[in-house]
Amino acid sequence: MSQELHPETRTVHHPVAEPTGSTPHGVPIHQGHLFSFADAEELSAAFHDPRGAFFYGRFGNPTVRTLQDAVTGLEGGHAAIAFSSGMAAVNAVLFALLSPGDHVVAQRRLYGGTYATLGDLSSRWGVELTLVSGDDPEELRAALRPTTRVLLLETIANPTTRVSDLPTLIGEVAGRDITTVVDNTFATPLLCRPLDHGADVVLHSATKYLGGHSDVLGGIAVFGSDEPHDRVWHHATELGATADPFAAWLTLRGMQTLALRVERQCATALTLARRLADHPAVATVHYPGLPSHPDHAVARRLLNGRGGGVLAFDLVGGRPAGRAFIESVRLASLSVSLGDVTTLVMHPASTSHRQLDADALAAAGIGEGTVRLSVGVEHPDDLWNDLDQALSKAA
Numbered sequence: 029m030s031q032e033l034h035p036e037t038r039t040v041h042h043p044v045a046e047p048t049g050s051t052p053h054g055v056p057i058h059q060g061h062l063f064s065f066a067d068a069e070e071l072s073a074a075f076h077d078p079r080g081a082f083f084y085g086r087f088g089n090p091t092v093r094t095l096q097d098a099v100t101g102l103e104g105g106h107a108a109i110a111f112s113s114g115m116a117a118v119n120a121v122l123f124a125l126l127s128p129g130d131h132v133v134a135q136r137r138l139y140g141g142t143y144a145t146l147g148d149l150s151s152r153w154g155v156e157l158t159l160v161s162g163d164d165p166e167e168l169r170a171a172l173r174p175t176t177r178v179l180l181l182e183t184i185a186n187p188t189t190r191v192s193d194l195p196t197l198i199g200e201v202a203g204r205d206i207t208t209v210v211d212n213t214f215a216t217p218l219l220c221r222p223l224d225h226g227a228d229v230v231l232h233s234a235t236k237y238l239g240g241h242s243d244v245l246g247g248i249a250v251f252g253s254d255e256p257h258d259r260v261w262h263h264a265t266e267l268g269a270t271a272d273p274f275a276a277w278l279t280l281r282g283m284q285t286l287a288l289r290v291e292r293q294c295a296t297a298l299t300l301a302r303r304l305a306d307h308p309a310v311a312t313v314h315y316p317g318l319p320s321h322p323d324h325a326v327a328r329r330l331l332n333g334r335g336g337g338v339l340a341f342d343l344v345g346g347r348p349a350g351r352a353f354i355e356s357v358r359l360a361s362l363s364v365s366l367g368d369v370t371t372l373v374m375h376p377a378s379t380s381h382r383q384l385d386a387d388a389l390a391a392a393g394i395g396e397g398t399v400r401l402s403v404g405v406e407h408p409d410d411l412w413n414d415l416d417q418a419l420s421k422a423a
Contacts, residue, residue: 055094057277061085078107078261086270095276096248098283099238102217103230105250107257109264110276114213114233115141116269117247121229122146122178124263125207125256128154131175135162135192137185137392139211140376140384146180159391162192163323168200178207183222183330184214187340187376187400188393189314191323191330198226207256213237213367214338218290219331223252229260234279236367237337240289244278246271289369289405293337296411297403301339303412309349309423311397315339338366340376340400343422347396350375353422354399359406359414366402371411374400 033041063082065071074083082088096108111117122145126132134146136159149155158171162181179201181192198208209229210222216237222230232238234246248271251257264270294317301315313320316327317335327335343349353373354362360371364379376394377384384392403411 055091055277055280057273058090059273061089078109078258085273086268087265089271089273089276091273091280092271092276095234095271095280098280099217099232099234099248100250102221102283103212103250104217104221104223105230106253108248108250109257109261110234110271111247111249111264112269112271112275113245114231114235114247115145116267117231117233117249118142118211119145120264120267120269121209121231121249121260122149122180123267124260125178125209126153126155127177129156129175130177131156131158131173132178132180133158133160133168133171133176134178134180135160135182135185137162137188137190138180138182139186140382142180142211143384143388162190162197165193165196165200168197172201172204172206176201176204176206178209180209180211181227182211182214183220184316184336184338185393186214187314187338187398189214189316189321189336189338189340190393191316191327193323193326194220194222194225194227194330202226214336215331216286216290216367218287219294219334219336223250225330228252228256235365237286237290238367239279239282240286240367240369241278241282242365242368242370244275244282246275246279290337292405293403294334296405296408297337297339297401298335299408300401300403300412300415301335304339304341304415307416307419309344309419311342311344313339313341337403338400339403340398342395343397343399343419345397345422347377349422350377350397350399353418356418356421357414358417359410360401360418366400368402369405371404371406372402376400 074081092110096110100108146157150157160167160171207228210227211231213233213236230250232248234248298317301313304310305313315335354375360373363372364374
């Protein structure tokens, strides 16, 4: 910088220090959103290249790209796009892939927010929707049309914990002009990698297991090839649902303990599921790690023999019992998220799936007294003591 510059100019033009002779041990936070160029053509080219030079934060950022590359590697993908929330990822992907007159086949057991987005696409944008059980390949085959463009699945359904037989279901649309989108939030890449089974796009609410500490909101979509990635990228940059660099950094920090957390959460969830199954106040336990679960065999094959860190159970007393239970826990927190280091409990019918009427709730396998439990990393005996005392009040 010239020594002849005035102080007023020097206050806003600072030399940027770059590491020499060393590299940062941790991921730097590139909070700035503007990048300068010496060549006008290079700046122009950056507008059209998802993997090109950084120029404006809405289109790309070094910290955000580090997160994208990290999750891409975990999922065995080709590229990824990070978003400001999981629902931003869902909306960006579906709105980029679909046009009026297109047809979507989706499993009936979906996250409530995703279900609401599909309803909006259907009612306002002319996208046709067929819901299927997600466990019958013949039903899926019969639902397909010449206009079908997207198959939407969840690895582990929320909150019923039904496990989709991804290889079988995805095999039904192989060779067709259909993009398979799989929400892998509940399973994480440590239990399942849908791209390995033929999926085209994998979604995550990074708010959940990837972040894992209730301090970040984010989403990410991982793609198996260039075509869907570039199509969604061009739409997402105009949508503006861009991941914040600090949120990306927090997610990366949380991911460093992902393997440790998931291992502990799966083990504790299985312990609690077994004890809940023997409790007189509990009618049914929904957990893939139990032999009684309808998808136990699929889970053993698809989830590396584990059942995940989330379980659900139906209380004998229905909705009043569900309300009494969630208001009686002391160690577990009444909260709507999941995948946290602390144990969270919620009542889906009045929260995450509040958009569904009674018939839709029943079709999704959710009862009036269904309680969802996202297991944390606390000691299993402490958690059980809390659940046991709450069950006694709900009985």
